[in-house]
Amino acid sequence: MAKVLVSDPIDQAGIDILSQVATVDIKIGLSSEELAQIIPEYDALMIRSGSRVTQEIIEAGTQLKIIGRAGVGVDNVDVNAATRKGIVVVNSPEGNTIAAAEHALAMMLALSRYIPDANASVKSGKWDRKSFIGAEVYKKTLGIVGLGKIGSHVATAAKAMGMKLLAYDPFISTERADQLGCRLVEMDVLLQESDYITLHIPKTPETTHLIDAAAIAKMKPNARIINCSRGGIIDETALYNALKEGRIAGAALDVYETEPLGDSPLKSLEKQVILTPHLGASTTEAQVNVAIDVAEQIRDVLLGLPARSAVNIPGLGPDILEELRPYMQLAETLGNLVGQLAGGRVEQLVVKLQGELATNKSQPIVVAALKGLLSQALRERVNYVNASIEAKERGIRVIETRDAGERDYAGSLHLEAKGSLGDHSVTGALLGDSEIRITDIDEFPVNVPPSQHMLFTLHRDMPGIIGKIGSLLGSFNVNIASMQVGRKIVRGDAVMVLSLDDPLPDGILDEITKVSGIRDAYTVTL
Numbered sequence: 001m002a003k004v005l006v007s008d009p010i011d012q013a014g015i016d017i018l019s020q021v022a023t024v025d026i027k028i029g030l031s032s033e034e035l036a037q038i039i040p041e042y043d044a045l046m047i048r049s050g051s052r053v054t055q056e057i058i059e060a061g062t063q064l065k066i067i068g069r070a071g072v073g074v075d076n077v078d079v080n081a082a083t084r085k086g087i088v089v090v091n092s093p094e095g096n097t098i099a100a101a102e103h104a105l106a107m108m109l110a111l112s113r114y115i116p117d118a119n120a121s122v123k124s125g126k127w128d129r130k131s132f133i134g135a136e137v138y139k140k141t142l143g144i145v146g147l148g149k150i151g152s153h154v155a156t157a158a159k160a161m162g163m164k165l166l167a168y169d170p171f172i173s174t175e176r177a178d179q180l181g182c183r184l185v186e187m188d189v190l191l192q193e194s195d196y197i198t199l200h201i202p203k204t205p206e207t208t209h210l211i212d213a214a215a216i217a218k219m220k221p222n223a224r225i226i227n228c229s230r231g232g233i234i235d236e237t238a239l240y241n242a243l244k245e246g247r248i249a250g251a252a253l254d255v256y257e258t259e260p261l262g263d264s265p266l267k268s269l270e271k272q273v274i275l276t277p278h279l280g281a282s283t284t285e286a287q288v289n290v291a292i293d294v295a296e297q298i299r300d301v302l303l304g305l306p307a308r309s310a311v312n313i314p315g316l317g318p319d320i321l322e323e324l325r326p327y328m329q330l331a332e333t334l335g336n337l338v339g340q341l342a343g344g345r346v347e348q349l350v351v352k353l354q355g356e357l358a359t360n361k362s363q364p365i366v367v368a369a370l371k372g373l374l375s376q377a378l379r380e381r382v383n384y385v386n387a388s389i390e391a392k393e394r395g396i397r398v399i400e401t402r403d404a405g406e407r408d409y410a411g412s413l414h415l416e417a418k419g420s421l422g423d424h425s426v427t428g429a430l431l432g433d434s435e436i437r438i439t440d441i442d443e444f445p446v447n448v449p450p451s452q453h454m455l456f457t458l459h460r461d462m463p464g465i466i467g468k469i470g471s472l473l474g475s476f477n478v479n480i481a482s483m484q485v486g487r488k489i490v491r492g493d494a495v496m497v498l499s500l501d502d503p504l505p506d507g508i509l510d511e512i513t514k515v516s517g518i519r520d521a522y523t524v525t526l
């Protein structure tokens with residue numbers, strides 16, 4: 001039975017799903033060294049933001065097939081290292097959207113009305129009303145940095161509270177911002193005009209210290225900033241200095257450069273600062289959502305099924321996967337076939353999408369073709385996650401072309417491999433919804449289904465040659481399941497495609513190539 005390690009607190013609903021297919025060990029609070037030490041035993045790792053999955057841990061995870069992040073941010077996982085090792089990284093892109101958005105809104109209101117300090121004051125026996133005169137958010141300007149899932153929900157709620165909305169997000173269209181009632185502006189305008197600024201962006205090299213001393217200097221003196229996205233997007237030292245000197249009015253932080261937050265001077269500031277311990281996703285609802293979402297994906301991957309929210313298989317969402325799955329199977333089979341025909345080192349692969357396939361997303365098809373191409377060399381080490389990287393590292397140039405006009409089949413795929421031992425090409429199509437047909441080998445038309453053991457010959461089209469190959473195979477006790485010849489002209493060159501019931505015994509290929517009229521012969525295992 002597979003083994004899953006859960007190294008952060010996960011709702012029981014997720015554990016129950018994992019337990020259907022695996023032995024689940026829950027070990028919370030492990031150090032990186034401890035995690036690296038035990039990870040070789042596990043097929044899957046399920047985490048939240050508390051575990052840091054470094055390259056060392058990934059390298060040590062020799063059995064690891066999937067890392068599931070029960071939440072959104074995967075900045076605590078070395079995704080590149082996982083991709084190189086063919087480990088799928090999945091998350092729950094939407095499970096905690098509402099929780100995080102509501103936390104940001106709660107922070108904005110709590111900051112405006114000094115709720116944490118007012119609460120502490122009453123609980124300490126005081127009745128002090130004059131120290132807590134707050135500000136209204138109504139008619140104030142909210143600047144939203146990052147108008148993705150969480151930012152959009154914040155926008156909708158803030159709009160309902162009568163706020164004016166600005167947004168900065170270079171990857172969002174003006175139409176989308178308009179729909180949400182936001183004016184899309186440059187970052188400087190947002191900094192200068194906002195009374196409240198809320199951050200909802202991932203942590204990347206570009207967003208690290210996006211809010212630094214220079215950015216804070218552009219903010220209004222009454223500005224309040226809220227960060228429920230990622231620590232390190234705000235330079236905490238610059239923020240502390242600005243708050244201490246009263247250059248901005250307040251800050252509410254849920255995330256920090258280092259977590260747990262250690263000895264930070266921010267803790268010494270009073271009612272203008274609210275600090276929560278990374279609680280954005282901490283609602284019962286969100287925790288059930290993310291646990292189920294990610295546990296289901298881990299279960300599926302352990303059962304050999306695809307994951308619906310893999311962050312390192314780009315462009316492979318569930319709807320696309322559903323639609324393209326038969327074509328991906330075709331691409332993988334043809335990639336495997338052309339790789340074996342080419343034999344040696346492949347330097348270039350041309351992937352030509354024809355007919356209706358030409359209008360489809362090509363990336364999953366190309367990835368599947370590369371997976372097939374590399375499968376002889378890398379066996380189960382190659383998968384949809386690492387096929388592109390493995391191809392790149394082997395110096396295989398990939399060229400994609402499209403020909404929507406090709407009409408022999410509704411959609412077909414043509415692959416050409418340029419290799420150290422020669423060039424080969426194959427074409428294939430789908431019959432009905434998912435039956436694969438090889439329709440062309442090295443430009444010779446054929447119509448054969450792929451089978452596990454196949455023999456291909458290039459020969460001169462002349463009487464008696466088929467009989468000779470048949471007898472030769474018979475003398476080695478190899479049974480032919482089907483046979484087809486493809487030729488362009490009578491008595492010119494031709495290919496013979498044989499499906500065999502058994503693998504070809506050693507040495508027989510040499511005997512076949514010695515038959516007069518046979519120019520070349522290849523065995524293929526699919």
Ligand SMILES: NC(=O)C1=CN([C@@H]2O[C@H](COP(=O)(O)OP(=O)(O)OC[C@H]3O[C@@H](n4cnc5c(N)ncnc54)[C@H](O)[C@@H]3O)[C@@H](O)[C@H]2O)C=CC1
Nearest residue numbers: 073100146147148149150169171200201202228229280281
């Ligand atoms: N505090 C907490 O517990 C939680 C934090 N988060 C964090 O919140 C953040 C946002 O999450 P979602 O809205 O779900 O992500 P999302 O991917 O839906 O949205 C992120 C948005 O940021 C934009 N963006 C990327 N780079 C940018 C840049 N340089 N400048 C401006 N905009 C940029 C993107 O275009 C996108 O629209 C993530 O960092 C996530 O990890 C999410 C859930 C809970």
Ligand SMILES: O=C(O)C(=O)COP(=O)(O)O
Nearest residue numbers: 048049050071072073281
């Ligand atoms: O989903 C995210 O990105 C979060 O930051 C939530 O973190 P958590 O799962 O609560 O440790």
